[in-house]
Amino acid sequence: MPGPVTFGRKRPLPPCPNPLFLKWLTEWKDSAAEKGLKTQFVYQKAISSLKKYPLPLQNGKEAKILQNFGDGICKMLDQRLAKHYAEHGPNAPIHSLPGSRGKSRNQPRAASPPPTSSTLKIDLTKPPQDGPSPTKKKKTEGKKQREYVPQKRSGGYAVLLTLYKESKNPNSKGYMTKTELQREAQTLCDKSFTLTDPSNKYTAWSSVSTLIQKELVLKTHSPARYSLTDKGLLLAQRLEAAEEVLEDNNGSASHGCTTASEEDQEDLDEPHRENTLNVLAPSRTTVSLPFSAISSRQSREDPVLSSYNHVPDFTLRPGQFNVILCVDFIETTGGAAHKKQELVSELKRNGVNFDVRKLHIGDFLWIAQEKVQPVAGQLRMPQARELVLDYIIERKRMDDLCGSIIDGRFREQKFRLKRCGLLHPIYLVEDYGAAQHLSIPESTLQQAIVNTQVVDGFFIKRTKDVRESAAYLTIMTRHLQTMYLNKTLLSCTKEEASKCNRVFQHEDQSCILLEFRDFNEGAMKNKAQTVKEVFARQLMQISGVSGEKAAAILERYSTPFSLFAAYESCTSTEEREKLLSSVKCGKLQRNLGPVLSKTISQLYCSKEALS
Template sequence: MRILEPLSNDEFLPENLKDLYSKFLQELIDELSPRQEQLQITYSKAKKNLNDTDGIFYYPGDLKKVKGIGATIISRLEAKIQEYCNERGIRPPEPKAARDVPTGTKRSRTALRTDSNKEQISQTTDTQPPKKQRKKVYIPKKRSGGYAILLGLLELRAVKRGYSKEEVITSAQKYTDHSMEGNFATKEFYGSWSSINSLKKHNLIVEVGRPKRYSLTEEGVTLAETLKTADGIVFQREREKEGSRDNSMRDIETTANLSELLEKEKLSPSFRQGKPNSSFIDYTFESTGTPIGTNRALTPNRNPTVPSGKSPSSVPSKNTFRKRFNGVSYELWVKGSYEVYPIIDHREVKSQNDREFFSNAFARKGMKNEIRQLALGDILWVAKNKRTGCQCVLNTIVERKRLDDLASSIRDNRFMEQKNRLEKSGCSNKYYLIEETMGGSIGTMGEALKTALWLILVYYKFSMIRTMNSDETVERIYALNEVIEHHYSKKSLLVLYPNNMENQDDYKKVLETFKSEFERKGNIECCHSFECFQEMMGKSEMRTIGELTINVLMFIKGVSLEKAIAIQSIFPTLNHILNAYQRCKSPHEANMLMFSKLGEAPGTKRITKGLSEKIADVFSTL
């Protein structure tokens, strides 16, 4: 039988405080304001569950077994019982940790507070030390994502040198039963690659650089070798006597500029001269509405000739070794060693009920394509190395807009933000494809649309394709793809693999540095890897403080990108803006601050008195 706590004035607490705790919960409910509806629901559920649960509840910690009562509610009930006991001069229930009851055993939770029981527990504690809780060792399940990544990195010998996500996935895919990457065409939005987070958490792999590179830690190597031995896995290089020679040679990167590259690779410097930075649209369409379908000179040879007696697959492929220039690794893909096709963003749909319209339409025309999530743009052309499977980004990107979508993007400043990122992509051929169909009304945005189209063509020097509907869009993209395939059938690609970029500006600078060196002679085009493009060109990836300041300013209605850039040129960070408003001696001075700075600015940079007051309303109250 439970011994009751002795109290002053000969009072005792009841053996079961269940009703008292229920009363305290009702008090907590009554203390809530009408706006705290969610807390009221939580406390009410806790009270109901407590009343429905059988058992003795003496210590506040005993309430843990009641569904809906967690640490927060227990702490508040503990404060209530403490206050209740203090008012009556009663000794409150002692916390379990302060009593002589051993923790970690089921018996300790229900042990009766008797003198004999205390004596038995004390003797048991003296003779039997408490068990130490063993730390669970993380071992990934066989054929899971983590299992595959560890073995893939071990096969790549990724200890001193890190490898990209694409390289790791290529090596690891054969060791798992699931796709490493999500497949948006089959509605598989998540892949086994997400297991990389568990491996990082348990210090089995290291992630460094931008774009990210992955390598094994000592613990990771040990675990990967254990898994390999346990499952009897034999790597390809272990089957071939000279298999390790190729891998070791890949780790050797020699420095080579253009002249050295031409000499080593025996490339001819002669090439077909074309207009510098000319748009493919000049060759694709005779007019704004007619694709060229009969010009055979522009039709790529889909069946390249091979030596007689040999199939295309039997033609020996040249090994691709990495070199360095200006501290950046690169590979040369000679013409014919890669295939060209577009990647369509998985959000690019004709309608909610026809999400794969474009992919299926291109496939019916015999045009290879992929559906993936793109960091930038709606359609992006890539090249895929036939031997390694690696992908790189070519110089053509398309942003597709319906008229109503374009109007919406102008209203919320997405139009300028997308334009800004498209310029940072480094792509020479940037297209706005405008479909004149509408899923909604454009309201009073007619003049704004005309201005936006004028800016695209004249001011920003983007190319534009206008179509009547999605079917015509398919025809235009197909014609553009024909020209792109023909263009790259005569090109060798120089693929960059930088590993220490800080922001999107660095992405473009590195590309321009290589273009100025390697595109001077020779039929070579420089481009980033697709993985680098995906990681660096995302909306929120690698933003500088200045870019964040511009984005915050653009949330204020009426502040366009040009106005935000003009403000940021005067006040580099949000802290500068806040300090400027704090120094204002009167509300009128604060309201006129931006007008005094940019009231006489030219064109779209000018800030009116009304807009200046709006900006002051946001910042002067912070």
């Protein structure tokens, strides 16, 4: 039987696999610093990004995928690389420093053979030991480097065990998507995979980058697919065996390990920020469904959600409904008629059951429509009841995206989609013609798409034309039909949705969905608005105030009157300008900042015309 594993690890800094590029960037930064140029900060940001990148680069052009690497730095690296080849020959190594003795810097030091089950000592009941401090480095130089083993019930621990259990499933696909992995691993982890703690900006998911760096988990494709490497499989087997030993000894694995301190946990889960590789590249038509960012564990701990007993107006049981794709009529009329009808023709050719209707938000969504039978003695068919599934798509061609950014619709649409009540908003970005003829540079459009995914949290699907968009809608429709086939659907209104636990789990036999009529009427753009909603729209007209920042201000001051009252209570102009600077915004809970705070105070407090 395998022996016990000691949880915890030392955290030595991994060597940079691109030491030559790192050296050149450092030289350029030092030269700029000596001359007092601000470009030194640009080089420093590029150095930080390069140190976090775990793969070797072959040329400067490949570094374009890294953060803070623009065309200028990439061109300088290519020119310096050409000079390097001219001096040392075309086959000169570039992943080690010239003239270095022995092994290159990017190769790991020789380590002792991996421990076997007969020599490995496992002790799950002890907390992880802290890594060596800088002052004790000399005393620990002769010691062997301890093998990395994630702490019990940490993010890395949960991910390894979840992937291992999935690999033993006879129906396994051989990989798991991010959302599937987060959902299944949450029960094995004490920390949320999606929500940050107020005292720590990292989530349990941050430890996945460490697993990838340690070659325990393999990440492929876009959208990402995660699977265990051979090394990760062996470690997961040992972790599961150790878990079984604890269950036998203590009766419960949850009480067999002393919980590490928050400082140790942060040390174990410190991430190397992921680079969004291939985010912008169109891929083959595949279905990668985004799932809810709210964990079921959080809903169980929320006293409001756990105490609310929802009573639906009506229930649709398996076999009593059809899943139908709803297409906004704007997608089939106006503009170039042949382009509009091409989408409809493709959906008909693919045999998709769809309905064209007016949608007040989004371009495509799916409903569960009740199957109705004719009633004897009645002329018309009974009105079918409808529930809207938690998936909604906003379709954007590149030219439409350009226009919506210019006139402000893009930011407003994202804000409305986040507040519409559906859990999984999707942006379908469709390439259209040559981007260089648009009024906004292509790089700006690409950055807006990336920000929509990374910053705003939307799921992005890229397609190359109308046919590929129709194919994606077709596969999504069939996937959702299978997903909801055997589910019991409970209705709720938009007011009740905030009190219900609407997180959808595959193993659940029922789920709570919004009534379509209530959802669509509530999403009307020109409906009567509350003072709070008008105030939010007003704040978002200020440059730099996003939907998240406006929502953070509204949490403290829900109306303009309350904000005016706060400004009047300030004793000086300086105090008014700093009033909103400490407002916490977004998932990372960052401050709004003094610049925006000053701008807002000038807008609401200045009696004269603003310059």
